[in-house]
Amino acid sequence: MQMPAPDARVMAKKDHVLRRLMAVLPEDAVIHDPTATRAYECDALTAYRCPPLAAVLPASTAEVAAVLKICHEERVPVVPRGSGTSLAGGALPTADSVILGVARLNEVLEVDYPNRFIRVQAGRTNLSVTGAVEGDGWFYAPDPSSQLACAIAGNIGMNSGGAHCLKYGVTTNNLLGVTLVMMDGTVVEIGGAHLDAAGYDWLGVICGSEGQLGVVTEATLRILPKPEGARPVLMGFDSSEVAGACVADIIRAGVLPVAIEFMDRPCIAATEAFAGAGYPDCEALLIVEVEGCPAEIDEQLALIKRIAEGHRPVALRESGSAEESARIWLGRKSAFGAMGQLGDYMCLDGTIPVSALPEVLRRIGELSAEMGLRVANVFHAGDGNMHPLILFDANAPGDLERCEALGAEILKLCVKAGGCLTGEHGVGVEKRDLMGVQYRPEDLDAQMRVKDVFDPDWLLNPAKVFPLEASAGRRAG
Amino acid sequence: MQMPAPDARVMAKKDHVLRRLMAVLPEDAVIHDPTATRAYECDALTAYRCPPLAAVLPASTAEVAAVLKICHEERVPVVPRGSGTSLAGGALPTADSVILGVARLNEVLEVDYPNRFIRVQAGRTNLSVTGAVEGDGWFYAPDPSSQLACAIAGNIGMNSGGAHCLKYGVTTNNLLGVTLVMMDGTVVEIGGAHLDAAGYDWLGVICGSEGQLGVVTEATLRILPKPEGARPVLMGFDSSEVAGACVADIIRAGVLPVAIEFMDRPCIAATEAFAGAGYPDCEALLIVEVEGCPAEIDEQLALIKRIAEGHRPVALRESGSAEESARIWLGRKSAFGAMGQLGDYMCLDGTIPVSALPEVLRRIGELSAEMGLRVANVFHAGDGNMHPLILFDANAPGDLERCEALGAEILKLCVKAGGCLTGEHGVGVEKRDLMGVQYRPEDLDAQMRVKDVFDPDWLLNPAKVFPLEASAGRRAG
Known part of the structure; x- marks a missing residue:
């Protein structure tokens, strides 16, 4: 960097x-x-x-x-x-x-x-x-x-x-x-x-x-x-692609859950060891939560479970109590902490069309194998905001560089699938040099001209967002 | 103009x-x-x-x-x-x-x-x-x-x-x-x-x-x-201020109806004569509609009716069938057509904080009396988007000018209450000359500089939005 x-x-x-x-x-x-x-x-x-x-x-x-x-x-x-x-x-x-x-x-x-x-x-x-x-x-x-x-x-x-x-x-x-x-x-x-x-x-x-x-x-x-109440259902599948297809089918059916969270095997295993949330042993897991009054929750979850059953889940469990709901969410919310126990990781952030989930997940698996670095996935599947976590060892020479290279490949994959470089973490310094993957030089120039108007001397957070070569003529120093 | x-x-x-x-x-x-x-x-x-x-x-x-x-x-x-x-x-x-x-x-x-x-x-x-x-x-x-x-x-x-x-x-x-x-x-x-x-x-x-x-x-x-279903409730009150206070209380209670529509006596009378929707004879009427599954609708409407009862409604009727719901909405949706039967009208569009509804409605009533032109109110009360209709006679010399003057006073009132000149109709030519009520000259200049960037020659819809004197130096011709 x-x-x-x-x-x-x-x-x-x-x-x-x-x-x-x-x-x-x-x-x-x-x-x-x-x-x-x-x-x-x-x-x-x-x-x-x-x-x-x-x-x-x-x-x-x-x-x-x-x-x-x-x-x-x-x-x-x-x-x-x-x-x-x-x-x-x-x-x-x-x-x-x-x-x-x-x-x-x-x-x-x-x-x-x-x-x-x-x-x-x-x-x-x-x-x-x-x-x-x-x-x-x-x-x-x-x-x-x-x-x-x-x-x-x-x-x-x-x-x-x-x-x-x-x-x-x-x-x-x-x-x-x-x-x-x-x-x-x-x-x-x-x-x-x-x-x-x-x-x-x-x-x-x-x-x-x-x-x-x-x-x-x-x-x-x-x-x-x-809302009056909320209730999650936990679903396990025997592949990430099938879980991705289930997400697309839920959205297509016209239910709008408040959350659809996705975790794959590496993430499930780490989380279970850390938080003991009682997650099933499977390749991919979805937590789908709906909100409303009890009758509305019952009806939405019935439809969601019917859709899930069409994808032959290896586990399908609706929360039966407030305690169980809290435990299901505790696992998800501990996921990042749990991954930290496994070693160093870099958390990526990109978006893709929901319908591209199965294909993008498959391709991430291939890239992970090719580059020899493990990738765990835990993210907001319902709106296509992915957070692949790349595991690496900061003390192993060359590992960080390989990790950065794999991250770049995954983000390029998001752009190619019709998505974009960032969902909610921003570009910062991390994805600065990838902006050229999404934008032509004239697009970047148009964006920099907006900053010119607000901050003509480029004093506010100047070394971020844009590739350094692109912003060189504008930054002071 | x-x-x-x-x-x-x-x-x-x-x-x-x-x-x-x-x-x-x-x-x-x-x-x-x-x-x-x-x-x-x-x-x-x-x-x-x-x-x-x-x-x-x-x-x-x-x-x-x-x-x-x-x-x-x-x-x-x-x-x-x-x-x-x-x-x-x-x-x-x-x-x-x-x-x-x-x-x-x-x-x-x-x-x-x-x-x-x-x-x-x-x-x-x-x-x-x-x-x-x-x-x-x-x-x-x-x-x-x-x-x-x-x-x-x-x-x-x-x-x-x-x-x-x-x-x-x-x-x-x-x-x-x-x-x-x-x-x-x-x-x-x-x-x-x-x-x-x-x-x-x-x-x-x-x-x-x-x-x-x-x-x-x-x-x-x-x-x-x-949503699975929707159901309106019709409420009549003996003053516009009380109806406005009821709206503020519904929102404050944390229910979020899909619509809260408001009509005052002149509008109710015209609409009844035109569409026969069975509206009660009263000073102000609210149509509050909620959505969801039947149990959720029942519960939300129970709370809403309890709040309404605290404001001593002269009528309070929940729709009992799809036909009745359609009839209730037919009245509201015919309101503009019905007003057209009464004569010429100018439909205003401004927004105010919901909490200011009672006071703004009272003041509109006073302005209407002072200027000798009837004003009917029909609007989206839940989000404070007002549509006062000023009735006038296009063939009576001076009536249009008085109508414009009253419209300007009402829109100034909206700005003074903490709202703004336009909710959803835009500024167009109608409110062009009122922009100075909301903005200082340097604010307007900043806005015009945005147009300078997109359309340097000021060829796109140039005589709108900004006061003509303010944009004179920029427009061609």
Whole structure:
């Protein structure tokens, strides 16, 4: 992974920049001690590390604006950071950059049930947004696996999804408005709490822009009434292709489960050893969950089980109690932790048309065999968002490089199947150099011209998303 | 209503332009006879009329591109037109413009149930999109009142909603991708059929841009499985404020009906006389519909009726049969036709926070009395999208002007309440001069700079959306 050389001009005036930052922020909000900045040297893509020039922790929109104004005047790159849970290196610093962490921006600003929204500061964690309203019977739908830790700011940056997104959509479908601080310190409001807005709709452009267009400090989010109940059914199949075909048939039949989760044998085995969820011994497993009142749940599950039976499942078990449901989900939610017990892994993120699942899974199996690295699959099958986990040994010379090469092949396969390079993790640094697989040079140029408009000097998270050669003429340094 | 003077330069070369258009389109696809162009002189905002230079009816994306390329080279303004059902004058021609009608682009291109989408040419009518999939148990959710006639292209241009949007969202929430022809004839694909896309998300900017950024020729739309059943309940109240408070309480309680429709006394009376739907004699009426399996419907309606009873309804009747449900909806769906029997009317479109309904309805009543024009209200109350109908007499001198003045006051009231100038009809020419109520000059300039990027010569629908003085320096002619 190549990163651009630090800008010598910035490094030389480090002390001057720090002094200016310390003049607008409280003492404990500017972190520059080399030991302390180590905490910000990487995000959840831990294979790549680089301590930043400094990290700042502003506690208000005004402080964010003051920081950006200074960095703009001094031409210092800024890397916005939510909770640092990016799996694509979205919050990876460069040595000449200031990390702008939004963790102190974590207040609930407004809860409005008649108008069905909550307004929060963007550093608030995903799960604590639901936490603020669940006592009254409401919830915020997008639920990334990292929801205990990840920040709404990061969810917006990456357009995050989660297990429940089949029914409720991803972040962009649940975001009503943002307060955005531009690189020059200007504060703008985009969207709002109410239906429609009379100008052009910038929310879509901001959501998923990976912190390259501005820093989101506040967000207005759609909240939903909690359904009366939910119940999962567990299905085991003797091949991944058959499980994939079952998913396509469920969707085609016109039921819309709230989640269809997929796990293959390597993942099932690791999870069972770790969490003991009582999963069947099989090649591929689906967890299909439906929501509603008991009668509606009964009827939907009856149809789903009828479809599954047509695919000759080796196991088919409907949850009989709240405890059993919790145990089924505990397994799925422990899957990433369980895989970590097996060794190092890289978690990929790509999307494909649901109908291509069987073929793509078959081809991933072949690629895994060819390259001699094990791949485990655990993902949101209902909306075609795949998360192949490639197992490798970080201490074995050459293993990381082979892992990266296999990852690239799998993502190319997603694009070829009609899908795309990223579902919910973003491009970050991880998939930067693969953008050319999906886009022609003129497409990339058109995308970079959007950044030109929002951030003409390319100071915001500049070394991400675009191949370094493509953005070289635009980045400072 | 002032429109810009026709561009003399364009008028002088009319024959030359027509010859070029006829060279790339079939003979019957270029309409220029003054009698025939009269069919395109207005849309559903019939108070304003102006025959165009010509109207063209291309039948493919390639033909649309050929037309735009010629008009771009000749610097002739183009006004895109779906089915001409705009209530805001979005498809109103200028004398120097070519109307580009997409009515011949009406094919279904692809239906894909496993991936839950339909791809259609954009001139296809809204209702016939559902028509193409309902036999298999699916539907397309946005349902404008004009759905029998209105085109998907127009739905995208105005970000249309409808009665079912409380639960399913408006067009922007159900649009996955478009084929867009730029003013210079370039064809671009934006979004696609599958989850997420790796570049910036332009769909939000295109949806609702009123034909000012490009011409949409194909659209990929989310389709949904039809719910098992639906059932409405009819509620009468002795004041509009109380009905509004009941709506806010229903939403606050965490039920999400598929529709909450509101009608006030003038509208109820006209509708009863016209359609005989059996509506109660009262000041305000709500139709609340819920969906699901029978048990779920029973439970939701029980809660809704309990809330309604707290507001002392003068009538409360749950539908007991499919026939009764149809009759209840027939009344609502005939409301606009019924109002037309009473005389001329102007249909407004604004949004407000749901919680502000009681206060805004009260204030509309006062304004109506002050200005001496009757106002009837019929609208989607659940998401705060209001449609006050102002009754006037087009033959009475000064009545139209008073009607426009009252409309402007009501829309200002919406903005003041925290809402906005348009919910689903767009700005068009109707609300062009009110944009300054919602936006500062620098906000408008920022919006116009977006159009500068997509259409540097301001040839696409140029006299719409922005106040004429604000856009004067940019428009040709």
